[in-house]
Structures are given as C-alpha cells and as structure tokens.
Amino acid sequence: METKEFAVNVEHLRKSFDGKEEVLKGIDLHIEKGKITFIIGFSGTGKSVLLKHLLGVHKATSGDVEVLGHKLSTLNHDQLIEVRKKFGVLFQAAALFDDHSVLENVMFPLNEHRKDLSKAEREQIASSRLKQVGLEEKHYNKLPSEISGGMQKRVGLARAIALNPEIILYDEPTTGLDPIITEMVDNLIIETHKSREGMTSIIVSHDLTAAFRLADYIAMLNAGTVLLYGTPEEFLASDNELVRKFVDKGIHRK
C-alpha cells in the first residue's frame, strides 16, 4: 500500500488577533507532498491567515503547524529563516521590489542565499527562471512599474522559484487578472509544478475553474474551519449545502 508523505501538517490551529474573535477555529489539514492543493472559501474565512501561518509570519494562538518536518512553533528566528528558504511565494500583487529591476528582483534571493555562486552564475540562473516563465529579455532591465500586471506575476513566479523551493505558495494568483492572463498564470502554475520533481504547490484562490482543472486536492475553509478536504471529484459529488452553493456559484460565474 502506498504511504502518503505530507509537506504540511496543520493540527488544531486556532488564531485570534489581540484576544478578539477567533479567525481560525481549529484547522486540521494535511497537505500531501508533490501535489497541488487549492485552499478555497468565501471571503473572510481565514485563507490568507492560514497561509501566513504556513509561512511562519503569524504565530498560532494554539495548535501546531509542521512544515517539511519542522514544527514552526519550536523554531527560533534563525531556524525559521532556514525553513523559509525552502519556500517560494507568489503574492497576490507580486510584491516585487519597486526599486529593483526585473532581473535584480529574481536575483535577490540568489544574492541572499547563494553567495557560493559567482555573480555571473546567479545572473544566469535568474535569466533561466525568467525564460522559464516566458518573459522576454528586453524586459530584464525594466522596473516593475514599467511592465504589465501579467508580466509582474511572471517575474514574481520567477523569483519564487529562483531557489528551487520544495513548496511553492500562491496567494490569489489570478485575482484581478483578465481571462487570458488568468489562463496564462494557471498554465504557468502547472508547468512550474511539473518542472520540479516532488514540488508541493499550495494555492489560495477563489478561482474554482482553475481549482477543478489543476488541483489534486481542494480544501474548503468556512468560518475558520476546514469544511471539506478532498479531490475535485469528491467536491463535485459533495451534498454539503455550503460546498454546493460555492461550487455552483463559482462554476456558473465562469
């Protein structure tokens, strides 16, 4: 029998800010290594807060988050930084450094963590990542403000995969993009995932069409808990009222 290996284990995760109402009310989630997992849900259900717990940006009020075998709550600052090197993150608005050129943005994580490489080697890796996401060389020396939103996403993705991460997280990667760019980003996600053996992709999204097209697993959050976790087929077959409502609305809108 095949044994599943998990990249992320979330156990009874609870979070409240300043002792006020809980945003996460006991999340249990096990994300399988090497698979694409979508985290979906209505707005305000705690998706982004959960993502920030996986990154160790937020500390849990109670419960545990284990990433690649490291229990984040037990790590000191330096150990947390070591774990984060294994992550790549594509932010919703790409979060590119606006005073760095496109190439410098992609070189940034390499400059920080691959000092063993020469500058030329780092530049070469950055260029190859940019080529991989389909960005033409004529844009390399432009500032992020001089390229389109779709291109910024590509650069953000190139930067996220610069260090060859084991886990890549996407925070609302297609929100606010037109259908053509959305499809392009979806294709990039799948190509990036396939290009690296064993890479785990975690995508926080509202885009159900993409979820059903790309996901191996889908976790739906509702009111700070996991309402349903399963394959796309299990989602479509679910008779849970909220799941049905979300799926019907999401698919019909497309």
Place this chain on the structure above:
Amino acid sequence: MENIMNKTKEIINDFILSIGHFFYNTIIIETGKIGVFFIDSISWWFKKPYRWNEVIYHMEFVGNKSMIIIMLTGGFTGLVFTFQAWVGLSIVNAENLIGPTVGLGITRELGPVLTGLIIAARAGGAMAARLGTMRVTEQIDALEVMGVDAKNYLVAPRILASIISTPLLTAVFDFVALCGGYFLNTYILHLDPAIFLEKTRFFVDPSDINEGLIKAAVFGLFFSTICTYRGYYTKGGAKGVGDATNQGVVASMVSIIIIDYFLTKIIGMFKGHGL
C-alpha cells in the same frame, strides 16, 4: 444645580482620564514598543549578514542628497543669527563678541537642532513613506518569506547611516553658517574680520563643536528609529502610508526639541557648567 455639578465632575473626570490614557498609550506603551524595535534592529549591527552596501547607500541618501539644503539653510542661519547678535550686542558696544556668540550658538545648538529637524523632515519622512509603502504592498512580507530579516535589511542600515550622516551634515552646517556670519560681519556690517576670527577661536572650544556633533548623532538615532518604526508598522493603504509619514516626522521633530534640552543638561554636567 446638582445636575450641573455632576455633569461638570463627569467632564473633569473624562478630561483627566483622557490625559491618563494619552500618557499611558502614547508615552509609555509606544515608547516601550519603539525601544524594543530599536534594540531588535540594532542587534543586527553585530550579527551577520552585515549590510555595509546598504549603509553606504543610505548614507548617500541621508547625507549627500541633503547637502544642498543643509548648506542653504546653514548659510542663511549664519547670516540672520549674526545680524541679530549685532543688533543686541551693539546696544552695549560689545560687537567684538559677535563671533563667539554666533560660534557658540551655532556649534552647540542651532547647528545640530536645525540639521536634525531638516533631515528628520527630508530623510525621516522618506524612510517612513518607503517602509510604509513596502509594508502595504507586501514587499516586507516578501522579504521575510524569502528568509531575509526585514529589520536587518531595511531598518538597521538606515539607523546606522543616520547616526553617521547627521553629525557630518551638522559639521557642514556649522562651517557654512560661520562663513555666513563672517561674510555679514565683514562685508555688510563692515566690522573687523580679525576680531571676529580671533574672538571666535578664543571662546569656541573644540568641545563645543563635539557637543553639537554628539547631539546630532543622537538626533539621527531618534528620527531614524521613530520614522522606520512608523513605516515598518504601517497599516492600511495609501492613507496608512500618509499617516505613518506624518506621525513619524512630527514625532521626530518634537523628540529632537525635547531631547536637545536633556542632552544639553547632561553634556553640561560632564563639562562642569551645568545649565
């Protein structure tokens, strides 16, 4: 009548309570948070990775790019201060003391304080706005998740650069202001330049210049810490960035004026002349 008394009591109680809240939240809590932020940030001066390139980059921003404005302000401050000193001293026929009056006033007080205020507005405001924008556009989060400590990369070099650059700018301010004073004394008021120079040399001690430079370094530390703190913890969008910049600059300027008094007293105690 009793109602009016009760209402008055209530208003006085609320007023006292609001003062208490202000002191507790703004002075004690906020000062504590800024203190922790400062210690946390400067601990990176002694830990790898060292950010010398960033320090030099920010010194160029705080220092070089402020040079023109500092020279301009210094020159005119020297001119106006010398003129006012002449107005006052000529009443008692003590024009020969214009040089030392201007020299001591500039090197010990006006130089560091005006430089601090100008740099807090120019560079401090820019620091708060920059970090605030980085916060609301998730660039700081991006740094953190890339395994780069944001305080190490963004805050510690800015504070160090400000501590180094502000005294250097103050020295420029002092020099230009004294040149302005000399010019007014010699070419506008037609007073003896030799007396101006000799009396200044006699009364202005190197320790007076040092006092101003020490003050400037402390002002650099304060405005950069306050402004980076405000920027680092910006919340909201463009409004948040605007608020952070405004609060950072105002708090820095007020702090500089208040700290100046205490620094003057402390340095005076060391020099043996008190206040």
